[in-house]
Amino acid sequence: MIWGKITWGRKRHALVDTQGNLLAVSVTGAQTSDHQGGIALLEPLTKALPRLQLIWGESHDGGTFLTWVRRNAGLDD
Known part of the structure; x- marks a missing residue:
């Protein structure tokens, strides 16, 4: 019996400026x-x-992520 779902692969998170220029990339499981x-x-x-x-x-991406951004990055939504 399988108790959990096995997920293969990667997620890529990118930060770009308003012109689409790449500023940062994060790759996670x-x-x-x-x-x-x-x-x-x-x-x-x-x-x-x-x-x-x-x-x-x-x-x-809202909810707890938005709260984290407000507290740690000093940004508004």
Whole structure:
């Protein structure tokens, strides 16, 4: 009997500017939630990108991720 779902693969999280230029990339295992992947991407960049003012994400990135961004990155939604 299988108790858990085995998920193979990777998730790629990218941070781009308004012109589409790549600023950062984070690659996580497929079992990682988008929330955790977003934090893994942004956490090391909160001090490195002081001019960052706005983050757009998909609708399911809200909730606890949005709360984390407000507390740790000093950004509004």
